[in-house]
Amino acid sequence: xxxxLQQIINGLVLGSMYALIALGYTMVYGIIQLINFAHGExxxxxxxxxxxxxxxxxxxxxxxxxxxxxxxxTIIACFVAAVLNYTIEKVAYRPLRNSPRLAPLITAxxxxxxxxxxxxxxxxxxxxxxxxxxxxxxxxxxxxxxxTTQVLILSVTVIALAAMVYLVSYTxxxxxxxxxxxxxxxxxxxxxxxxxxISATFIIGAVLAAIAGIMxxxxxxxxxxxxxxxxxxxxFTAAVFGGIGNLTGAVxxxxxxxxxxxxxxxxxxxxxxxxxxxxxxxxxAFIVLIIIxxxxxxxLLGERVADRA
Amino acid sequence: MKNHKIQWVLGxxxxxxxxxxxxxxxxxxxxxxxxxxxxxxxxxxxNIVVGYAGLLDLxxxxxxxxxxxxxxxxxxxxxxxxxxxxxxxxxxxxHMSLWMVIPLALVLAAITGVLLGIxxxxxxxxxxxxVTLGFGEIIRIFLNNLDHPVNITNGPKGLGQIDSVxxxxxxFGRRLELFGFDISSVTLYYYLFLALVLVTxxxxxxxxxxxxxxxxxxxREDEIxxxxxxxxxxxxxxxxxxxxxxxxxxxxxMFAAFQGFVSPESFSLMESVMIVAMxxxxxxxxxxxxxxxxxxxxxxxxxxxxxxxxxxAMTDGRLDASILRQLLIALAMIIVMLLRxxxxxxxxxxxxxxxxxx
Numbered sequence: 001x002x003x004x005l006q007q008i009i010n011g012l013v014l015g016s017m018y019a020l021i022a023l024g025y026t027m028v029y030g031i032i033q034l035i036n037f038a039h040g041e042x043x044x045x046x047x048x049x050x051x052x053x054x055x056x057x058x059x060x061x062x063x064x065x066x067x068x069x070x071x072x073x074t075i076i077a078c079f080v081a082a083v084l085n086y087t088i089e090k091v092a093y094r095p096l097r098n099s100p101r102l103a104p105l106i107t108a109x110x111x112x113x114x115x116x117x118x119x120x121x122x123x124x125x126x127x128x129x130x131x132x133x134x135x136x137x138x139x140x141x142x143x144x145x146x147x148t149t150q151v152l153i154l155s156v157t158v159i160a161l162a163a164m165v166y167l168v169s170y171t172x173x174x175x176x177x178x179x180x181x182x183x184x185x186x187x188x189x190x191x192x193x194x195x196x197x198i199s200a201t202f203i204i205g206a207v208l209a210a211i212a213g214i215m216x217x218x219x220x221x222x223x224x225x226x227x228x229x230x231x232x233x234x235x236f237t238a239a240v241f242g243g244i245g246n247l248t249g250a251v252x253x254x255x256x257x258x259x260x261x262x263x264x265x266x267x268x269x270x271x272x273x274x275x276x277x278x279x280x281x282x283x284x285a286f287i288v289l290i291i292i293x294x295x296x297x298x299x300l301l302g303e304r305v306a307d308r309a
Numbered sequence: 310m311k312n313h314k315i316q317w318v319l320g321x322x323x324x325x326x327x328x329x330x331x332x333x334x335x336x337x338x339x340x341x342x343x344x345x346x347x348x349x350x351x352x353x354x355x356n357i358v359v360g361y362a363g364l365l366d367l368x369x370x371x372x373x374x375x376x377x378x379x380x381x382x383x384x385x386x387x388x389x390x391x392x393x394x395x396x397x398x399x400x401x402x403x404h405m406s407l408w409m410v411i412p413l414a415l416v417l418a419a420i421t422g423v424l425l426g427i428x429x430x431x432x433x434x435x436x437x438x439x440v441t442l443g444f445g446e447i448i449r450i451f452l453n454n455l456d457h458p459v460n461i462t463n464g465p466k467g468l469g470q471i472d473s474v475x476x477x478x479x480x481f482g483r484r485l486e487l488f489g490f491d492i493s494s495v496t497l498y499y500y501l502f503l504a505l506v507l508v509t510x511x512x513x514x515x516x517x518x519x520x521x522x523x524x525x526x527x528x529r530e531d532e533i534x535x536x537x538x539x540x541x542x543x544x545x546x547x548x549x550x551x552x553x554x555x556x557x558x559x560x561x562x563m564f565a566a567f568q569g570f571v572s573p574e575s576f577s578l579m580e581s582v583m584i585v586a587m588x589x590x591x592x593x594x595x596x597x598x599x600x601x602x603x604x605x606x607x608x609x610x611x612x613x614x615x616x617x618x619x620x621x622a623m624t625d626g627r628l629d630a631s632i633l634r635q636l637l638i639a640l641a642m643i644i645v646m647l648l649r650x651x652x653x654x655x656x657x658x659x660x661x662x663x664x665x666x667x
Contacts, residue, residue, distance in 0.1 A: 035435045092643055099650040101434060102365065106589050109582055110642030117635045121627050233446075236439060279454055286443030293440055294428045 006144040007266040013150045015258020016157035020212035021235030022250035024205025030181045030245030037108040040232015041115035042081050046210025047217040048123050050077035066133030078210045085206030119225035127224045130217040153215045161251050237289040243299030328499040339495040345607040346502035347560050352587040352603035353509050354556025360594030362549035363529030365438040368445025372554040374576035375421050376414040376561025381468035381571040391460045407476045418558020419551040426550030452573040467572025474566045590645050592652030601654050610634035
């Protein structure tokens with residue numbers, strides 16, 4: 001029983017990180033129908049930038065409390081990620097907006113590869129220990145252990161989700177985003193500037209990804225140039241799971257995927273009598289993806305979009 | 310017309326002589342040519358799926374892996390070492406001839422292709438891309454972990470001591486002396502791969518002009534219209550997956566024989582991405598373009614290896630050959646797409662030219 005509760009908590013934490021990344025994916029897909037393969041790499045750049053910032057700031061102001069350093073590093077990382085994602089969209093995706101659909105997908109894959117390579121050149125390929133800056137006194141809830149980092153991750157996700165829902169449903173920008181997603185040409189006739197809206201979407205997505213990257217790195221205690229790829233892929237799965245283009249769907253999908261993964265990897269050994277071990281963890285996301293797409297291509301909460309793809 | 314003939318003859322002679330010239334500069338260069346030929350085969354196979362039928366497959370390397378592991382298991386002592394019954398039945402081990410290996414790899418990969426195709430029939434575009442990517446990863450995870458409780462793939466350590474190819478008593482793993490002239494093992498493989506590539510090219514051209522090829526292109530252009538015209542889109546798509554996969558399987562078994570070693574590392578997502586990049590960069594759906602893309606992307610990075618040494622020293626070890634290779638591929642993917650979204654050597658647009666003539 002304790003294992004189950006523990007795995008549920010782990011799953012929730014993992015899932016909320018997926019949800020944050022999936023939000024960026026789903027917004028971009030909703031507006032320009034592009035799988036932004038480089039999204040996971042934006043997350044990685046965010047995490048590595050914050051790692052460098054933390055190192056520099058610790059040297060510069062030795063007495064500063066951990067949370068101040070973490071906050072400053074997060075802000076800088078978010079800024080860097082936002083500039084990066086804005087540039088990627090402008091350089092690699094915008095010129096191809098009227099090309100065959102395969103072209104932007106290929107540049108997206110190329111961009112993901114390029115960012116990984118650049119990160120490898122800048123930060124070198126080794127694993128970097130990610131410092132714990134918050135007081136980490138794990139506390140027990142009903143036999144399961146939770147750390148402060150995990151509580152922080154959960155609360156940040158809730159706040160980010162609330163902010164996103166507010167932004168999309170009640171602000172001018174949100175209305176422009178929804179209009180562009182519906183039909184860019186008509187939106188342009190109504191005075192919306194689709195290019196600006198798309199740029200804004202990429203910037204918001206990058207900020208969420210950078211935050212997720214920092215949380216990912218603090219949760220696992222390491223950062224590396226390949227760290228973005230798998231979470232990115234799983235976040236896309238989460239977005240498809242929940243119904244791509246749908247914000248709530250992304251969060252629900254992310255959390256469910258996290259739970260499936262955590263519970264699945266906790267019990268796979270027992271269920272299969274030790275034949276399959278926990279190193280099969282990464283398989284769950286793909287299996288979920290395949291099942292969802294074959295049975296219900298529109299996802300749990302989505303409209304039917306598979307034919308548009 | 311006569312000019313064409315001369316060009317063909319010159320091209321054929323150049324291809325035949327190429328490894329003998331490269332041999333003088335060292336076997337490493339012939340190896341590069343060998344691998345380039347394997348990539349041409351892979352790219353042509355993927356071109357059937359992506360270029361003709363318009364199904365973007367990001368997990369193509371799975372079929373390459375199926376072929377490679379099939380040959381690796383059948384031609385190495387691994388099975389005999391790990392399974393008593395296998396050792397009891399085949400005390401000498403299985404040493405199959407090329408005429409068995411190739412059809413077997415072809416059939417096995419084709420079956421895998423069809424099996425993977427069934428659940429994704431309804432998907433198109435990005436969704437298909439991401440699911441096939443998932444399939445590729447699942448296969449790689451299994452290859453990586455199937456070393457216990459039953460050791461089938463030997464996990465990350467991979468399978469070694471794989472036999473070389475033998476036809477008519479000719480062992481491709483040894484150098485051959487012909488009229489006092491030394492032909493190294495890699496050169497022999499070059500001719501084998503060249504022959505396979507030529508067969509592949511012929512098959513591709515024949516497919517392209519056949520009813521099947523036209524049906525695929527109809528599906529690529531407009532699936533609903535194709536269906537309305539009486540094309541069985543389900544069977545045609547499965548056929549595309551199967552045929553594309555079969556080339557991958559053959560290339561994989563040849564790769565295993567050539568290397569003498571296979572491990573999951575050779576079948577990463579990066580490899581799939583690279584094959585897709587070859588097809589798309591060269592000119593999707595256009596055979597000469599695809600060959601160009603495959604040769605460029607497989608040979609150029611290897612050549613760059615020789616540039617990388619000084620560069621590595623200059624940049625404090627940060628820019629080594631493999632990083633440079635990745636950088637080049639990434640930049641090529643982005644820049645070529647931006648400048649020529651239809652590839653370096655795109656297919657002439659059949660539909661429009663026909664419309665103008667009539």
